[in-house]
Amino acid sequence: MNLQNKSLAAKIGKALIYLIIIFLGLVTLLPLLNIVAISLSSSGAVTANAVGIIPVNFTLEPYKMLVDDPQFWRSFGISVQRVFLSLGLNMILIILMAYPLSKRKSEFKGRSIYMNLLIFAMLFNGGMIPTYLVVRNLGLLNTIWSLVLPSAVPVFSVILMMNFFRGVPKALEEAAIIDGATPMQVLLRVYLPISIPSLATVALFSIVGSWNDFFSGLIYMTRTSNYPLMTYIQSLTVDIQQMIQQGINSTNLSELMGVSDRNLNAAKIVVSSIPLILIYPLLQKYFITGIVVGSVKE
Amino acid sequence: MQQRKRTASKRLTNPNLTYHLMILPGIIFLLIFNYTPMFGLVMAFQDYVPAKGIFGSDFVGFQHFAYMFSLPSIGRVFTNTIVIAGGKIIFNTLLAIVFAILLNEVRVRWLKKSVQTIVYLPNFLSWVVLASVVVNMFNLDGNVNQILESFGLGPFNFLGSNQxxxxxxxxxxxxxxxxxxxxxxxxxxxxxxxxxxxxxxxxGANWWRRIWHVTLPGMLPIILLLAILNLPNILNGGFDQIYNLYSPVVYQSGDIIDTYVYRVGLMGRDYSFGTAVGLFKSIIGLVLILSANQTAKKFTERQLF
Incomplete structure (x- = not known):
């Protein structure tokens, strides 16, 4: 009897656990599906707030309008360009800094000076305004370089990479040196090939960071035509949001604006997330293992 | 033999110059974009005029700091920052721990994998994107209010109420x-x-007892370590999120240090005052992070740097 009760309680407990897990999964998923559904619904349905997770009066009109929005695609192009420039520069600098720093103090004289410079840059910064003024004084405002150069050295990634290089067996390097390899050859032929997973992790950090960043565009670009994608989308949605927040409901809002742009904005948001969704399997594989190795091991 | 050994060891000590050259480009970027702004912090003690520059502007000592502490709004901004950041740290930690424990009990593989795939996703999306999701869900006649109204509650103006x-x-x-x-x-x-x-x-320990006496103690070192290392974030309320969701009606409860510096300092072009507020934050942040590192070293024998 007692045993039966116990197993019944265990079963209920188990069911409860599954329910909570499924609930948390749904709570995360449904709001994201909602924005996709809005982007595929008619303006009328969106204005009436009739859209849940299934499109109402299904239409591709927002996406057709999106194709004809030149600024969206200009901003998309700027973001793509920025991601590639940042990725290239970040990877070169990360690798070139992490390798010498992975040497012991006795092998690389001056290592501790560089290391302290790097760590202090991680702990303390000049803040928003002095950084803005440096970028402005260098004449970088309204150029793509204002989005790329200030974050050229991702300190955290350099340290992650350095720790990984330290784990590379010394014997491999010594063998290469005895064969007459220069430090650059050791780095390229011994270190890089066995560091692919870590390189993928820091590369993904860089891609996600530069694709999602809207703030650099906001402060360094004074013309909308120069906005990267996230800054452009942010500039569109912020006015509507402020009106909603001030207590105007969306029916009044649509009357004010004449039409509902909410499905068009939703379409922009969906399209702007597609690149990240496409690399999401890679993110899960490398980003997440990188996080676990980086924080649990050490 | 003797000869070969010597050349090998010579080569081993020789690469110093190459190392310096390798690290040089990165260091130059650091000096320009990380260290030059630190010298720019001098502005906090000046009456900075862009036309005169840092070298030409007049020094005013601690005037901006004195002004900062005389403003009633500054206390509010610091309180908001600490309450919001503290709440985020506490609830993020708690829910993450509970979720991990529960997920570990799930034996149905496809369910476990699907839920993981879903819940890791929002972390990679920008707040620009997620703010629109949040506004669509939480506006006055959004889905959340519709659900609440079906229970006879609300509607609540989540985005426009200081409570x-x-x-x-x-x-x-x-x-x-x-x-x-x-x-x-x-x-x-x-x-x-x-x-x-x-x-x-x-x-004879049941599930609860096993979680309490085996799982949690096993997780304790990493919980402690992350809690300590999260402490310095108490001054980071999350600029991206708040900037995309707040409005003047909720400045009273939602304005944080970073949004304040952006609005007053950068947009309002009060460069010196904005820098002073930012510097105050950076210094407290530095003290916190150094103490967190010391504490982590002492109690868990691990450290951040």
Whole structure:
């Protein structure tokens, strides 16, 4: 009897656990599906707030309008360009800094000076305004370089990479040196090939960071035509949001604006997330293992 | 033999110059974009005029700091920052731990994998994107209010109420991050020796007791470490999220240091005052991070740097 009760309680407990897990999964998923559904619904349905997770009066009109929005695609192009420039520069600098720093103090004289410079840059910064003024004084405002150069050295990634290089067996390097390899050859032929997973992790950090960043565009670009994608989308949605927040409901809002742009904005948001969704399997594989190795091991 | 050994060791000590050359480009970028702004902090003690520059502007000592502490709004901004950031740290940690423990009990593989795939996703999306999701859900006649009204509650103006704005910010941040934060805890749980669980079961411990006496103690070092290392974030309320969700009606409960510096300092072009507020924050942040590192070193024998 007692045993039966116990197993019944265990079963209920188990069911409860599954329910909570499924609930948390749904709570995360449904709001994201909602924005996709809005982007595929008619303006009328969106204005009436009739859209849940299934499109109402299904239409591709927002996406057709999106194709004809030149600024969206200009901003998309700027973001793509920025991601590639940042990725290239970040990877070169990360690798070139992490390798010498992975040497012991006795092998690389001056290592501790560089290391302290790097760590202090991680702990303390000049803040928003002095950084803005440096970028402005260098004449970088309204150029793509204002989005790329200030974050050229991702300190955290350099340290992650350095720790990984330290784990590379010394014997491999010594063998290469005895064969007459220069430090650059050791780095390229011994270190890089066995560091692919870590390189993928820091590369993904860089891609996600530069694709999602809207703030650099906001402060360094004074013309909308120069906005990267996230800054452009942010500039569109912020006015509507402020009106909603001030207590105007969306029916009044649509009357004010004449039409509902909410499905068009939703379409922009969906399209702007597609690149990240496409690399999401890679993110899960490398980003997440990188996080676990980086924080649990050490 | 003697000869070969000497050339080998010579080559081993020789690469110093190459190392310096390798590290040089990165150091130049650091000096320009990280260290030059630090010298720019001098502005906080000046009456900075852009036309005169840092070298031409007049020094005013601690005037901007004195002014900062005389403003009633500054106390509000610091309180908002600490309450919002503290709430985020606490609830993110709690939900991530609970989620990791529960997920570890799920034996149906496809369900476990699907839920993981879903809950890790929002972490990779920008707040620009997620703010639109949040506004669509939480506006006056959005889906959340529709659901609440079907229970006879509301409607609530989540985005425009000073009572509800902070809970909304903390809640949506937890929604974005709890899955990703749970990864580390899940790894900690799976590294616990299964023998301990078996022994506890044989001794008649039920699920709760095993979680309490085996799982949680096994997770404790990593929980402590992350809690300590998270402490310096108490001054980071999350600029991206708040900037995309707040409005003048909720400045009273939602304006944080970073949004304040941006609005007053950069947009209002009060460069010196904005820099002074930012510098004050950076210095407290530095003290916190150094103490956190010391504490982590002392109690867990691990450290950040």
């Amino acid at each position: 509800l704005f902070r809970p909304l910010i903390i809640g949506t941040d937890v929604w974005k991050s709890f899955g990703f934060n749970s990864i580390v805890y899940l790894a900690a749980i799976t590294s616990i020796d299964p023998g301990l669980h078996e022994a506890a079961s044989i001794d």
